[in-house]
Amino acid sequence: MPRTVLLGALLALWLLRYATTSRRQRVKQLPASEERVVILGASTLDGLGAALLKQYLLRGTEHLMIVGRRQEGLEQVRESMLAQTMGRRSASARVEIVQAELTSSADVAALRDRLRTQWGRIDTLHVVFGVTSILPILGVADVDPCGVNASGTASLDVHPTREGLDRIAATVQQSSDGNLKGTAMVLGALLPLLQTTSAHPAVVVIGSVAGLIPAPTRAVYCATKASQHFLVRSMALECESQAGTLVPGTQQRRKHVPFLLVAPGPIKNSFVAKYAVDARTGPRDNREKALEVDEVVRATLQRVDKAQWGTLVLPSRVLYGSLLAQLDATRGWIGRMAHRMYHY
Template sequence: MDLVQSLLGEIGVPIPDTKTLSFVGTLICVGLTVPLAVMFHYSARPRIQRVKIYEERVLILGASTEKGVGEALALQYARRGCRDLILVGRNLQGLEAVKKRCIEQAIEGEEWEMSDEAPGDQAKSKHDLRIHCIAADCANAQDVDRLRKQVSAKIKGLDTLHICFGVSALLPLLGVAGVDPVRRADKQDPSKVYADKSGLEAVQQAVVNASNVNVAGTAICLAAFLPMLQTTSHYPAVVLMSSAAALFAAPTRSVYAATKAAQLSLFRSVALESQAHAQVKPANSAKPRSQVHFLSICPATIATSFRHSAVDLDHTKADMPEDLAWVKGEKMLTPFHVAQRTIFAVDRFTQGIVTLPSSYAFATWIDKIFPSVTAKMARKKYAY
């Protein structure tokens, strides 16, 4: 305190009394401490203190698409050194390519974290044994049953499950039926007003195909792996890669938005059911089931090739609808950013819905209060 008073005297500032100086000093300390405490709180990752990174067993469903979110998640988990990583998709060749990149990331991660350990062929062999590829159709019950048995045999349990698979749909409902008055198809009869039998069948097939993967596939996988999460991990987590289309009405995405909304509702309902599972008293002195943390990520448009999975387009043609964000040059999310935010949320025990970008969370409230505002924005976004 004497030092402060002498410094003030040197520069010609009136010297306050000791009590005033103490009060000002306290305010400064509090002013510095509170922001630091808040910053620490929002950057902390409490889950990795309970599920150590080097002990975490991760399963990613839908990891075979190059430069997709599933691949981005796999690369980041491999780099940080999870104990076991299982990659699942329908394309085994694509999975093997992702695995190769995961091994490269794992070795780079070791170089960064443990520079005294020079990675080489031995390190490659080690990573090859802990990163697994399993080809399976996640919408096929027989495949998922086989997958569950293989996961149990390979890694003896599961800590973190990521559901990343899905299909898109890019046409307005009447566009699928072939009678869209706004965007007429090349072969569409301009005088045609009502959908014929083939048009209605096309709508039915598009809805069935999208629902079979996005809704039924998610339900099958949750039914298969939820008991494993509950009984083999102390702090299990399951993450659904959903979509902003599950939260907002989206013109030209009616079929896709409907299936994603149904998928999200299914996921949230199962989360409530899981809470009841954890409260059941086990018989025969067995361990009680763990409480699973359910997290839904609802991103806006991501710069991936996901559009090519559309169930309502002619895949023999290379052209895509002109309203897409990548055609208009809009700023899009990257798979790396989405994966990074997802893993961070899991590490923080985050539950519920996380929107990307975060401003979409505010938009959901606007949609409840002033739905006409978000409807106008949606029509502008999709130019419909």
């Protein structure tokens, strides 16, 4: 009973915050034709970045930039989204492409400098890029007793070799770079630009429900996404303190940059198949009830338009699970659901 009461209290507080921030309309303060939008991670046709680009084109946004590692993928996304919005977008719409490795300080600094000289201002930053990990820790080392191994075959060994431990280290490093290091670097580079050039700045970061609820075969992914979540939430608090401070050498004061952290469950796209750092076997989880890409994008933009910041958990029912997870209830109903979800 005490857990139920606490859960209800937490949910009530969350709903109260949601309601009290819903009166402001950012979309009315910042017309689509004037908004400058940067999407980091948009080189896959069925990805969230591509869907965000399409929606911004449809709503009349004219200044757009997509950034990713694969030049060919970025070009495919741009051409496809421009074709799909033909006759429905602004005739003045332009989609800039920047090929960049967002865990490289040189590439991130070059991106920042290009934005400063070419646009002079950014209003909305979407952090969409990242990687996933889909094996249990022992599976990365090829000694998983349940047979879920990087090699794809069962192992007769009990203890990981040194090479197996090195694979664990490499998986953790790659995951941390893609989900935590990259996010920290781009926010460090672009937040000052948002604070000093936009009247209505905003940052949207795509996290994951994996950063809220532990899951089997997702230990490394859950850990790095949880780290990303706390990074974003902590930086949001830092931005509150920085708002109103003087920009050195001027009489200008920094704007407050609000954050929206989106934590979706599994999505029906190729993210897991293409961006897993520890296996190439594709997702093993049950994706019949996975979210549609457009569903996530619509919900995200609705929150941004209404200036409803904080954390958006999708689907909304998973919010209950995330709260239960904080109460260490994962060995019960949540734990059973996770085992069924990931077939482990």
